[in-house]
Amino acid sequence: VQLQASGGGLVQAGGSLRLSCKASGRTFNYNLMGWFRQAPGKTRAFVSAIVWNTGTTFYTGSVKGRFTISRDRASNTVYLQMNTLRPEDTAVYYCAASINSLGYTHTHTYSNWGQGTLVTVSS
Numbered sequence: 001v002q003l004q005a006s007g008g009g010l011v012q013a014g015g016s017l018r019l020s021c022k023a024s025g026r027t028f029n030y031n032l033m034g035w036f037r038q039a040p041g042k043t044r045a046f047v048s049a050i051v052w053n054t055g056t057t058f059y060t061g062s063v064k065g066r067f068t069i070s071r072d073r074a075s076n077t078v079y080l081q082m083n084t085l086r087p088e089d090t091a092v093y094y095c096a097a098s099i100n101s102l103g104y105t106h107t108h109t110y111s112n113w114g115q116g117t118l119v120t121v122s123s
Helices: none
Strands: 001-006 007-011 017-026 030-040 045-051 057-059 066-073 077-082 091-096 115-123
Touching: 001 091, 017 030, 017 091, 017 115, 030 066, 045 066, 045 077, 057 066, 057 115, 077 091
Parallel strands: 007 115
Antiparallel strands: 001 017, 017 077, 030 045, 030 091, 045 057, 066 077, 091 115
16 A cells, blocks of 8 residues: 655644545555654654544544544545644654554554655744
8 A cells, every 4th residue: 555645834833734644555455544753853653543444543642632533435545633733743744554453553563654744833
C-alpha cells in the first residue's frame, strides 16, 4: 500500500489543522492506520491510531481531547483533526499502515509509511 500525507502547515498556537493520509494500492490487507510525529532531535513518537474495520481509536495522552482521528472508507483516507495546537506539537507528522492492530504505539508494528508532512505551531 502507498500512503500520501498532506495538510501540514504553519499555524498559531490555539489554531487548527487537518492532516490527511490517502492509501492506495492493496489496501484490503491493512487494518490499522496510525499517525506518528518526529520533532527535531527527537525520535518518532506515536500520536494516534484507528482500527480500520471497527473504527476503534487510540491517542497518546498529550493529544487526548485536542486531536481526533477518523477514516473515510470510500476514499481510503485517514484524517487527523488537530485543534488547540501548541508549539510542542511542532513536528513532521507521518501516517503509517499495519496489517496487525496490536502494538499500535510502536513504529515497528507498521510496515508502510507516508512521506511526512510538516506542522509548525508558532507561539
